[in-house]
Amino acid sequence: MNRCLYCNQENIHGSSLFSYLFNHDIICDSCRSLFRIKRNVFMLNGLKIEGIYVYDDNFKNLLLQYKEANDEALAPIFLSELRKDFLIRYRNYQIVLAPSSKNKENIRGFNHLKLMFDSYGIDTLDLFEKMNNVNQKDLVFDDRKKILDNIKLKKENKLKKVLVVDDVVTSGYTMLAISKLLAEKCDEIKYFTLAYNKKYEKNNSSISLDLIMKIKEKSKNYCKMLKL
Numbered sequence: 001m002n003r004c005l006y007c008n009q010e011n012i013h014g015s016s017l018f019s020y021l022f023n024h025d026i027i028c029d030s031c032r033s034l035f036r037i038k039r040n041v042f043m044l045n046g047l048k049i050e051g052i053y054v055y056d057d058n059f060k061n062l063l064l065q066y067k068e069a070n071d072e073a074l075a076p077i078f079l080s081e082l083r084k085d086f087l088i089r090y091r092n093y094q095i096v097l098a099p100s101s102k103n104k105e106n107i108r109g110f111n112h113l114k115l116m117f118d119s120y121g122i123d124t125l126d127l128f129e130k131m132n133n134v135n136q137k138d139l140v141f142d143d144r145k146k147i148l149d150n151i152k153l154k155k156e157n158k159l160k161k162v163l164v165v166d167d168v169v170t171s172g173y174t175m176l177a178i179s180k181l182l183a184e185k186c187d188e189i190k191y192f193t194l195a196y197n198k199k200y201e202k203n204n205s206s207i208s209l210d211l212i213m214k215i216k217e218k219s220k221n222y223c224k225m226l227k228l
């Protein structure tokens with residue numbers, strides 16, 4: 001019997017909505033139901049950003065367990081069954097990782113975003129480095145602008161269609177800095193975050209069950225076609 005990757009209980013899926021939608025899920029129904037999937041496209045600092053989870057305490061704990069407790073096994077939880085839909089929508093895009101602090105990466109022993117995408121066999125580009133370890137939470141508004149000066153592009157390659165991915169968007173300053181650095185080097189840039197701050201949540205943007213089922217059905221057909 002498979003065990004849930006998050007709570008380590010026997011991974012028995014019941015007859016809930018989540019088990020139906022995530023019937024090959026690697027975490028159990030009760031763990032999955034802790035997290036709010038709410039696909040949302042919002043504007044921040046002039047950028048259009050897509051997010052899929054609401055960044056609430058449960059998601060925060062999951063991310064902390066993964067990143068700060070070095071629980072690498074959790075890497076595939078985040079996109080899970082949404083992976084196929086992601087691959088279809090962004091199949092012509094090069095995935096570019098938002099920069100993470102090298103110090104933390106060294107302590108952790110892995111790049112948390114890279115490992116997530118590696119676990120689905122999705123190639124990523126690590127183009128940026130953070131110069132100093134600036135914790136955004138500790139910065140005031142003006143200081144946050146310094147993030148723009150704190151991120152450097154490692155490679156100068158010309159890119160076509162790029163999807164910038166991050167784990168959480170709160171202020172949006174990191175995405176903004178990236179957009180400025182990539183603007184001249186890419187034909188098209190899109191922005192994607194796993195989770196977004198509740199303040200960007202729109203009440204009418206919740207993805208309906210009908211729509212999920214349509215996407216799921218469409219995904220199946222596309223996946224067959226693409227042999228994913």
Ligand SMILES: [Zn+2]
Nearest residue numbers: 004007028031
């Ligand atoms: Zn569980």
